[in-house]
Amino acid sequence: MAHTPVNHPARPVYRAIGGLIGLYLVVFGALGVIASAGNDLFAQDDTKVLGQGTNLGFSLLSVLLGVVILVGTVIGRNLDVAINQWLSYTLMVISLAGLAFLQTDANVVNFSIVTVIVLMTLSLVLLMVGMYGKVGTDDEKEAWQKARLVL
Template structure:
């Protein structure tokens, strides 16, 4: 993909932003786990954490997503790029599906509109982080620069 920046000068900042997104998911998941302890895994009640609706299932999913993002950020070597992009697309699909089922019984993760906005926003942030934190050789960077100048 010649249109994806390689060795972007702000790459460390983007990786830090990705780490903060992962940390947010872990903190939200742990707080959601505490708040929804004792209820069903896909309970549809008024459990809220940080103003967002959640249940045990979404709390566990948030912890897994956060740990995956943090692990990818710690390892680096373009593994973080793959993890961030995959999870960004998965979160976009989840957010749009939950938006469609927001006021129905199919709202298995107990989303509210605020939860949906946060998930969709964080998915776009992860996508941005994944696209700007790619590391490559000098030849790949030069190929990207030449392709960018052609456009």
């Protein structure tokens, strides 16, 4: 992708932000598992964690996604860039589906509007992290600079 910056000066900051998002998802999911222990996997009740609606199923999914983001952040080598970009799109789809089914019986992940807003914000920040965290050779950086200046 010629439009994605290579060796951005702030890439360590972006990588740290990606790690914090993964850590937040793990903590949220772990607290959700604790809060919804004993409930059904997709219970539609008033379980809230950090002000967000959740159930055991979404809490487990949050832990899984957070661990994947953290592993990608630790490994680096542009694997974190791919993981962050793909998972940001996944989180966007999940949050938009949650918004679509918010007031229906199809709300199987027990979302609230706060959950949708937080998840969409996390996905947008994760997408930004994925787009500015790419590492490459000096030749790739020079090619990106030339492509950028053409536009």
